[in-house]
Amino acid sequence: METLAGAEFAPEMTYLNTASSGLLPARTVAAMHTAVTRAAAGRPTDMFADVEASRASFARLAGVPAARVAAGASVAVYCGLIAGSLPAGAEVLAAEGEFSSLVTPFVVRGDLKVRFVPLESLAESVRPGTALVAVSAVQSADGRMADLAAIRTAARAHGARTLVDASQSVGWLPLDATRDDFTVAVAFKWLCCPRGVGFLVVPEDLGGVTPVLAGWVAGEEPWASCYGPVAELAHSARRFDESPSLFSYAGARHSLALIEELGPAAIGRHDIALADRFRAGLDRIGQQPIAAPGSAIVSAPGLGHRRDELSRAGVELSDRAGNLRAAFHLYNSPADVDRLLDALSG
Numbered sequence: 001m002e003t004l005a006g007a008e009f010a011p012e013m014t015y016l017n018t019a020s021s022g023l024l025p026a027r028t029v030a031a032m033h034t035a036v037t038r039a040a041a042g043r044p045t046d047m048f049a050d051v052e053a054s055r056a057s058f059a060r061l062a063g064v065p066a067a068r069v070a071a072g073a074s075v076a077v078y079c080g081l082i083a084g085s086l087p088a089g090a091e092v093l094a095a096e097g098e099f100s101s102l103v104t105p106f107v108v109r110g111d112l113k114v115r116f117v118p119l120e121s122l123a124e125s126v127r128p129g130t131a132l133v134a135v136s137a138v139q140s141a142d143g144r145m146a147d148l149a150a151i152r153t154a155a156r157a158h159g160a161r162t163l164v165d166a167s168q169s170v171g172w173l174p175l176d177a178t179r180d181d182f183t184v185a186v187a188f189k190w191l192c193c194p195r196g197v198g199f200l201v202v203p204e205d206l207g208g209v210t211p212v213l214a215g216w217v218a219g220e221e222p223w224a225s226c227y228g229p230v231a232e233l234a235h236s237a238r239r240f241d242e243s244p245s246l247f248s249y250a251g252a253r254h255s256l257a258l259i260e261e262l263g264p265a266a267i268g269r270h271d272i273a274l275a276d277r278f279r280a281g282l283d284r285i286g287q288q289p290i291a292a293p294g295s296a297i298v299s300a301p302g303l304g305h306r307r308d309e310l311s312r313a314g315v316e317l318s319d320r321a322g323n324l325r326a327a328f329h330l331y332n333s334p335a336d337v338d339r340l341l342d343a344l345s346g
Helices: 026-040 047-062 075-085 100-107 119-125 148-157 246-262 264-284 304-312 334-345
Strands: 069-072 091-095 113-117 130-136 161-165 182-186 198-201 297-300 318-320 323-327
Touching (some): 047 198, 047 246, 075 100, 075 182, 075 198, 091 100, 148 161, 304 318, 304 334
Parallel strands (some): 091 130, 130 161
Antiparallel strands (some): 069 198
């Protein structure tokens, strides 16, 4: 079990912080460098083709047609679109401590009923009148995994829709977005893309969402939609596109291609094995991680204060709510795990 990275990554430290931001592969850096230098010389490339290649690649990873995928930059923006589509008084059910970008757009509307329950109680808490269940597949703070199958079953039984944030799972946990009404994800974590890339998956009927952020790129014929109101919105999820961060997408298509080449299932087996190695090591040194079996994220309670010390020692992790959060990905190896354990026990 060595890294899966080949020659694509060259971290200068033990990098275990993918849950905050993934490393960029060499092919992505090269593509962005080419795009920037060509633009500086007045010879720009067709980076809109990069957006379409990225959309198609994410669609394959999500198991949906590209027509169901909108390309943008932000989970919060897309959650805001979905929040705006709900009728006044609708109930939204979410987990306590959920990532703010997923839930805040529903709260700030002011006329929705947003109810928070423990993650483990989400499925049993769906009730008549619940309009939407919003949940991260994997919790950012501690790596706990939602029981999506149970949540979907309960939502369907009560006529509720589901919104899944896959930001902390897509790339290492196989994704089937056909099972949910809406899926959102940023791509700068486990998909190893530059910041400024994110996706929204909508139902085939577009989910009743109004494209209130529509600009010229949302037109069925974008280059014919530059002046005056867009006469014809895209017939696909592209009507929800944000104006793209083109240099980011110039790199993103190559990062996404790498994830496709390796396969999320193989990446997941690698990542989870490393996480389990760390869990076992924590147990040996008398530390008990937050229970999150099968997750590539491991959170150790009460050790968050050691984050800066570990960083100075060349090991990058995160401090989340006082917990030390480690995230294991394709460019990590058993030696990285052992180096962290040695630093913690030293």
